[in-house]
Amino acid sequence: MRQYNDLKKMMDVASGRRKASLVLKGGTIVNVFTERTEVGDIAIEDGCIAGIGEYDGLTNIDMAGRFICPGFIDGHIHIESSMVSPPEFERAVLPHGTTAVITDPHEIGNVAGCQGVDYMLKATEGLALDAFFVMPSCVPSTGLDESGAVLGAEDIKPYYENPRVLGLAEVMNSVGVVAGQEDLLEKLREAGTRGKVIDGHAPFLGGNQLNAYVCSGVWSDHECSDAGEALEKFGRGQWIMIREGTAARNLEALMPLFEAPYYERCMLVTDDKHPGDLISMGHIDYIIRKAVSLGADPIRAIKMGTFNAARYFGLKDRGAVMPGLRADLAVLGDLKEFRVEVVYKDGVLAAKDGAMITDCGVPASDDGPGSFADSAASGRETAFPRVFDSFHMDEVTQEDLVLERKGTMQRVIQFKPHELLTEERLVPWQDMPGLAPGVNTEQDIVKAAVFERHLHTGHRGLGFVGGYGLKKGAVATSVAHDSHNLIVVGTNDNDMVLAANTVRKNGGGLAVVLDGEVLGELALPIGGIMSRLSVQEVDEQLEALKTRTRELGISSDIDPFMTLAFVSLPVIPKLRINTYGIIDVDRQAQVPSSF
Known part of the structure; x- marks a missing residue:
C-alpha cells in the first residue's frame, strides 16, 4: 500500500x-x-x-x-535499445498507456560500466514514467565476449540500496550458472540473500540443467520461442515473460499461455524495441491488441500487462484499479482495438490523443524541462565522460578485412526471420566475381566483421552471415548486443570500410553505403547506442535508413538493424560473431569460418 x-x-x-x-x-x-x-x-x-x-x-x-484499466507495466526492456535518451523514450511510451517499466541497463553497462548505470539512473529521475531497474548480471555476457567494462558482484552490490533497483537482471550465462561458475554464483547469492528478484535468459534450457538454473534463484525467462519450452519452464515454477519486440516476436507461438492456469504467471514484455515501432504500433498496448486479435481474453491480457508484472516485482502500490493504489490509469475506447485515448499518472493527466501533457496542461515541447537538451546543458556530458566519449579505435582499413581461407567449406551464420536464434549453414566455398572472397549473393551469403571499439585493443572477428538479403553495398552499426562493438556486413571490402569508418567518425550509430557513397547515417553519440535527437527525429532518420537498405536488397520482412544488432551476442544459439570470431554458443567455443 x-x-x-x-x-x-x-x-x-x-x-x-x-x-x-x-x-x-x-x-x-x-x-x-x-x-x-x-x-x-x-x-x-x-x-x-x-x-x-x-x-x-x-x-x-x-x-x-470508455474503459479504464491500470497503467501498463513492461516487465523487461532495455531503454537504450530505443536508441533515444530516457526522456525521449518516455515521450514514446507514456501516450500508449505505459506508466512503469523495469529496465536492465546492461547495454550502457557494457559500454561504460558503473558510469553507464549511473547515467541511466540519473537520466530517469523526475520523469512521469516510473523507471525501475534490475542490475546487469553479465557484463560482459560471457567470457567469450569483449565489452568496455566488467561488472562484478562487488560493483553491483551498492546499487541494491537504491529503492528503484529491484533485483538482478537476466542471467544470460546459463551455462556458467549450471556449471557453478563462482563469479555468477556470488551475484546470485547476494541478490537472493537480499530477497531481490532474479531474472533469467536461458533459451532451450531443459531437464536437469533447467532444475539447476531455477534452483539458483532464477525465477523468470523471456527467451521462450515455443509453447513446449515455456510450459516446461512454467512447470518448474518460472514466470514466463511473453516477448514481442522489434526483432524477437514470440507472441504467436506462446498464445497457449493466455489460457488458465498459465496466464496467472505470465507477463508481457518488449525487451528491445525501435522508436518507429513504439510510436506507430505501440508498446504493451500493442501486444495486448495483437493477443486479442489472436483470440486472447482481453481482461486476461490486460492482467498480464499490468498486475502480473507488479506482483512479480513486488510493486505493491500499482498494477490494479484498487483503493489505495497509485492512480496510474489508461483510458481506452474499447477492449478490441485497445487505442489509448488518455493516460493518468499519479492522478494527473499525463497524455492525451497520443501526445504527452506537461503539468500546465499543454503538449510537451522538444526543449522543455526533462528533455535531453536540458539534461545535457546541466552538465551530464562532463559528469559521465565514458558515456559521451566511448569510441576508442583506429580507422578501419581493407587489410583489417582480410579473411584467411582454410578449406573448401564455409560456415555461415544463418538468420531466422523474426527470431534472435540463428542456425549453422555449411556450404562449399564459391567466390563470385566483383565481390569479397566468400560472398555469394545468389546464395544470400555476405561478409561480416566485428571490431573492438572500447579499449583500443585492435581485436576483430571475421566471418559470414546468411539470410540477411543484402545484394550490394554495406551496412554498419555500433548497436551490437551486448558489448556494442562495431559490426559491419557487406558484399565488398571498399563499402564495408567506408560504412565502418562513418560510424566511428560519428562516435557511434548506423550507416548504409553503396559504391563508395554514404547513402545514409544516424549518429548515436550517447554510448554509441543512443541519440541526442527527439524520438520523432530518430524515427524519421531510421526509417529513411531502412528504406535505403531495401534498395540494397534487404527484405521489408525483417528489421535490418535490430536483426544485425543481435548477431554478436554469444548467449543465444546457434552461432554468433564477435571480436573473438565465430562462436558456437552451445559449446561456448570459437570455431573457424572456413574449413
Whole structure:
C-alpha cells in the first residue's frame, strides 16, 4: 500500500465525507481481480485511488462509454535499445498507456560500466514514467565476449540500496550458472540473500540443467520461442515473460499461455524495441491488441500487462484499479482495438490523443524541462565522460578485412526471420566475381566483421552471415548486443570500410553505403547506442535508413538493424560473431569460418 501524505484526508474521501480532487465518472472499469468489468466512478486524491463506486469531486470528468484499466507495466526492456535518451523514450511510451517499466541497463553497462548505470539512473529521475531497474548480471555476457567494462558482484552490490533497483537482471550465462561458475554464483547469492528478484535468459534450457538454473534463484525467462519450452519452464515454477519486440516476436507461438492456469504467471514484455515501432504500433498496448486479435481474453491480457508484472516485482502500490493504489490509469475506447485515448499518472493527466501533457496542461515541447537538451546543458556530458566519449579505435582499413581461407567449406551464420536464434549453414566455398572472397549473393551469403571499439585493443572477428538479403553495398552499426562493438556486413571490402569508418567518425550509430557513397547515417553519440535527437527525429532518420537498405536488397520482412544488432551476442544459439570470431554458443567455443 502507498503511504499517503494525509491518511485522514484519504479516509474522508474514500468514505464520501469529503469531495475528491478528481473523479472519473461512469467509466467501465477493468477489474484484474474478478476478471470482469464494472461501471462506476473512480475517486482520486493525492495521486492515489481513494475509492470506486459513486463519488462527486471538485473536478468531475465524464468517462461514460470508455474503459479504464491500470497503467501498463513492461516487465523487461532495455531503454537504450530505443536508441533515444530516457526522456525521449518516455515521450514514446507514456501516450500508449505505459506508466512503469523495469529496465536492465546492461547495454550502457557494457559500454561504460558503473558510469553507464549511473547515467541511466540519473537520466530517469523526475520523469512521469516510473523507471525501475534490475542490475546487469553479465557484463560482459560471457567470457567469450569483449565489452568496455566488467561488472562484478562487488560493483553491483551498492546499487541494491537504491529503492528503484529491484533485483538482478537476466542471467544470460546459463551455462556458467549450471556449471557453478563462482563469479555468477556470488551475484546470485547476494541478490537472493537480499530477497531481490532474479531474472533469467536461458533459451532451450531443459531437464536437469533447467532444475539447476531455477534452483539458483532464477525465477523468470523471456527467451521462450515455443509453447513446449515455456510450459516446461512454467512447470518448474518460472514466470514466463511473453516477448514481442522489434526483432524477437514470440507472441504467436506462446498464445497457449493466455489460457488458465498459465496466464496467472505470465507477463508481457518488449525487451528491445525501435522508436518507429513504439510510436506507430505501440508498446504493451500493442501486444495486448495483437493477443486479442489472436483470440486472447482481453481482461486476461490486460492482467498480464499490468498486475502480473507488479506482483512479480513486488510493486505493491500499482498494477490494479484498487483503493489505495497509485492512480496510474489508461483510458481506452474499447477492449478490441485497445487505442489509448488518455493516460493518468499519479492522478494527473499525463497524455492525451497520443501526445504527452506537461503539468500546465499543454503538449510537451522538444526543449522543455526533462528533455535531453536540458539534461545535457546541466552538465551530464562532463559528469559521465565514458558515456559521451566511448569510441576508442583506429580507422578501419581493407587489410583489417582480410579473411584467411582454410578449406573448401564455409560456415555461415544463418538468420531466422523474426527470431534472435540463428542456425549453422555449411556450404562449399564459391567466390563470385566483383565481390569479397566468400560472398555469394545468389546464395544470400555476405561478409561480416566485428571490431573492438572500447579499449583500443585492435581485436576483430571475421566471418559470414546468411539470410540477411543484402545484394550490394554495406551496412554498419555500433548497436551490437551486448558489448556494442562495431559490426559491419557487406558484399565488398571498399563499402564495408567506408560504412565502418562513418560510424566511428560519428562516435557511434548506423550507416548504409553503396559504391563508395554514404547513402545514409544516424549518429548515436550517447554510448554509441543512443541519440541526442527527439524520438520523432530518430524515427524519421531510421526509417529513411531502412528504406535505403531495401534498395540494397534487404527484405521489408525483417528489421535490418535490430536483426544485425543481435548477431554478436554469444548467449543465444546457434552461432554468433564477435571480436573473438565465430562462436558456437552451445559449446561456448570459437570455431573457424572456413574449413
